[in-house]
Amino acid sequence: MNVSDQLLDKYFKGQCSPEEQLLVLNYLNDIDELPDHLLSQAEWDETSDAILPEGKTEEIFNAVKKQTMEQVYPLKWKKIIAVAAVVLVVVGLALLGIKTEKPAPKLADNQALNKEKGDPINWKSIVNYTDHQQLMQLPDGSTVKLFPAAELRYAIPFVKNKREVYLNGKSFFEVSKDQNHPFVVYAKGISTTALGTSFTVTALNNSKFIKVQLHTGKVLVKKADSISRFSEILIPGKELVYNSIKNKVVVSDSRVLKVKPVNMITELNFQQASLVDVFDQLEKQYKVNIEYDRADLAEMSFTGNIKLTQSITTILEEIAELNKLNQIKTVNGYLIRK
Template sequence: MSVSEALLDKYFKGQCSPEEKLQVLNYLNAIDDLPDHLLSQTEWEETNDAQLDELKSVEMFSAVKKETIAKVYLLKWIKIVSAAAILLAVLSIGLFNLNWSQRDSKITLASNKVSTPEKTNPINWKSVVNYTDHQQLVILPDGSTVKIFPGAELRYAIPFVKNKREVFLNGKSFFEISKDTNHPFVVYAKGIATTALGTSFTITALEKSKFIKVELHTGKVLVKNIDTVLNISAFSEVLLPGKELVYNSMLNRISVSDHKTLLAKDKNSSRDLNFQQASLVDVFDQLEKHYKVKIIYDRADLVEMSFTGIIKSTQSIDTILEEIAELNKLNQIKTAEGFLIRK
């Protein structure tokens, strides 16, 4: 870039327009030193209309040259400082954005980690309500069987949750539990939990009744209350075959009856029949005498089969034989003469 001597002359005289002044400044900013041929001492003297003495002319020439060069160096220093400031600002903004980007990335990853729920399998519940006037047989996922009495409801998960064999009862049901020592079977009924491994028992927990009854036929069960309501005393009872636990929820009181002998000893007795590990042959003989019916069976089919339980005098012989046959995996057939029991 070059500037004419005439334009430089106007600049030094202060006669430049703003555009011309900017052009001269850019030129002076681009050179390191002011060339002597552009503004020599002789030319400086010739541009003045007034006559100056030699000493004064030298002083004015030196002052103008010094001021002009100082302006050039000042402009160059300002440009360097400005460039450095701009570079620093750009680097600061870049680092700031990088830090926030990394922070946002971490926050996003953390948020994703926290908000991602574990995949769980949905629980399918099955509810069985017996609306009939007779018992209804239900086979549970583990092979256990339940005879639901009229009006009762049984709820359970399909399959059992985490191999926990748990069911919920409202009403009365007879349970025959498949044996599994690693997975206890639990029946929840009106704040009472009955735990068994491989037994048969009957639970009565009617909705409008204050009594909850657990009757054990075979094996062993643990009965305890799980109600956390205040002023309710905790209890835990182990029942053996032939025992019956009755819990009064109004009085918060339990009673356990233990019958080990056969209460009915003659065929005319109207009392309940209580059997304790009695062979099925003996049980059928007693039933024949008590109900005055004919029960036909093969003794070989009943070897090593026994029965423990209480038979109410109000129960029909059909229901009793059906339950005994169900417990021992036998078939019961009603005939013109009476009943036929066989494998």
């Protein structure tokens, strides 16, 4: 765009019309610097700001805006789109990092993981599929008599300082004494806690009743949930019956006058039990001494039923033959070795 020297002179002297001022402003925006011959430094310094008539300011602004915004907007939108693209890339990378990077577990989780790595926990489930009672021994030495169709689950080893088992059905428990590690039986929302005692828990699938009968010692029976809460301490000869439909608890004298001693059970049941545990049970049942080297029995296990009507000699001979061991009768009892 070319503007005459006369029009520029009128502009700097404040004598231009609004249309002429707009023309000169567009020209000045297009050039980098004003030619020296048009206006001297002294004249520039003496030039005063042009005073526009009232009402013309807004008119000039709108005209300038119309001429300039059409060029500014495309550039501005290009910048906005570029910035938005960068933001989307950054957000996408952040989300990808969240999905792929595994968060660091809390301290408590770390401790639990370390414990599991050093001492792995496996769940064991035992079901009595027979029509008669079966005897088994827990890792802590406690004895359990499983009634037909009963199921018992527990962790190997017992978790932390608790000895916890989960029962479905009916079982008799003779708990090894350990004041520092409570023994807890969970059955259909009811927990029975003992330190060293004997009791029977009945929690059948098709029954609304859960029953706890105490034979020796003391037990704490409780339930704590949003539906029902109770806590009862039983003494020998007492039984607790909880009605899960009516949420009602009744403690009364036990209907069972006598409990058959454990040593009168006619059969022992083992499922992948170590030979050390098997021999320990046989020593208790037959009141004999069985000597062996633990190194010889390492990684040896036994699964099956042992009829206690058989002689101990016959039983040991069968176990020794299955595991390619030698059974020797001694003055003090029996010796098992490779």
